[in-house]
Amino acid sequence: MTQSNPYLPLPVTIEKITIENEAKDLKTFRLRFQSDEDASSFKYECGQFAMLSIAGAGESPIGIASSPLDEGILEFTVKRYPTGVVTTALHNFDEGETIGVRGPYGNAYPLEQMEGSNLVIVSGGFAFTTLRSTIRYLLDDSQRSRFKKITVIYGARSPGELLYKDELAEWENRDDIEMVVTVDKGDEGWSGREGFVPTVLQEVSPSAENAYVLVCGPPIMLKFTMPPLLEMGFPPSRIITSLERKMTCGIGKCGRCNVGSKYVCKDGPVFTYEQLQQIPEAVL
Numbered sequence: 001m002t003q004s005n006p007y008l009p010l011p012v013t014i015e016k017i018t019i020e021n022e023a024k025d026l027k028t029f030r031l032r033f034q035s036d037e038d039a040s041s042f043k044y045e046c047g048q049f050a051m052l053s054i055a056g057a058g059e060s061p062i063g064i065a066s067s068p069l070d071e072g073i074l075e076f077t078v079k080r081y082p083t084g085v086v087t088t089a090l091h092n093f094d095e096g097e098t099i100g101v102r103g104p105y106g107n108a109y110p111l112e113q114m115e116g117s118n119l120v121i122v123s124g125g126f127a128f129t130t131l132r133s134t135i136r137y138l139l140d141d142s143q144r145s146r147f148k149k150i151t152v153i154y155g156a157r158s159p160g161e162l163l164y165k166d167e168l169a170e171w172e173n174r175d176d177i178e179m180v181v182t183v184d185k186g187d188e189g190w191s192g193r194e195g196f197v198p199t200v201l202q203e204v205s206p207s208a209e210n211a212y213v214l215v216c217g218p219p220i221m222l223k224f225t226m227p228p229l230l231e232m233g234f235p236p237s238r239i240i241t242s243l244e245r246k247m248t249c250g251i252g253k254c255g256r257c258n259v260g261s262k263y264v265c266k267d268g269p270v271f272t273y274e275q276l277q278q279i280p281e282a283v284l
């Protein structure tokens with residue numbers, strides 16, 4: 001449910017900041033609602049985003065990286081752009097300080113529709129955030145039995161750029177999820193897989209039978225991932241992705257985020273490949 005005044009940010013305290021990568025331009029912010037009422041009214045689903053609001057700097061749409069089952073907190077993993085006003089301001093905050101959050105906005109991954117199916121999750125770079133939310137959710141004891149086999153193919157440029165390293169290690173040790181983690185180029189400490197995500201996807205070649213695939217990554221990765229998925233037999237209606245566009249309001253009012261006749265903030269950000277094939281401006 002969206003809060004009653006959708007433009008009013010809710011105050012949240014930065015409880016924990018985790019530097020995720022060697023380049024130190026990706027940080028995960030764990031935020032705690034300052035009021036119990038706000039915490040219980042902010043109900044979200046995997047795949048949705050929120051507007052992070054910094055007084056004097058502005059607002060940015062950021063995908064929610066925590067699981068809907070994580071009570072009282074929200075997590076966001078944010079990349080700082082050197083000329084980015086909001087992301088730079090956010091990276092300068094310390095634990096204990098207050099920022100604002102409004103949302104949740106957008107649609108979600110269709111997990112109910114995917115129930116009883118095999119799930120394949122394919123991701124590269126920091127677009128992994130809302131899929132991390134999804135994996136945390138799917139692996140919860142209350143949810144895992146709703147889905148069949150879960151295969152995750154996740155890649156980063158280098159070992160130092162992999163997000164959520166502790167969780168990746170934990171998931172790799174479980175026998176109810178197949179984790180395939182790859183880097184474009186390893187270093188001397190890396191004994192894992194090397195290779196670009198689309199190539200590794202072809203090597204792993206997950207079955208398309210009774211399966212859905214969630215795929216998020218930079219445009220170049222998506223461009224080279226869609227053809228093999230189609231060749232493997234995944235129907236476009238079962239290939240699900242998430243789009244990023246510049247946004248101002250986040251609630252379908254300003255017209256800033258449209259692709260064709262769709263507003264990414266309201267009709268998306270989650271779209272099936274079948275839907276995107278109908279929108280020439282969205283061609284991946």
Ligand SMILES: Cc1cc2nc3c(=O)[nH]c(=O)nc-3n(C[C@H](O)[C@H](O)[C@H](O)COP(=O)(O)OP(=O)(O)OC[C@H]3O[C@@H](n4cnc5c(N)ncnc54)[C@H](O)[C@@H]3O)c2cc1C
Pocket residue numbers: 049059060061062063064077078079080081082083084085086087088126129130243244245246247269
């Ligand atoms: C639905 C949705 C979910 C998103 N989820 C996340 C997320 O989980 N984590 C995250 O870090 N970001 C996410 N983004 C992107 C994020 O909203 C932007 O990076 C952020 O708004 C930039 O704000 P800024 O004020 O720092 O930059 P601005 O001041 O708006 O931009 C300044 C300059 O920064 C650079 N820049 C800004 N954004 C980008 C970009 N996306 N790609 C390349 N260069 C850029 C450009 O050079 C730009 O000219 C998401 C966007 C959408 C629409």
Ligand code: FES
Pocket residue numbers: 246247248249250251252253254255256257258263264265266
């Ligand atoms: S961001 Fe305003 S309409 Fe989508």
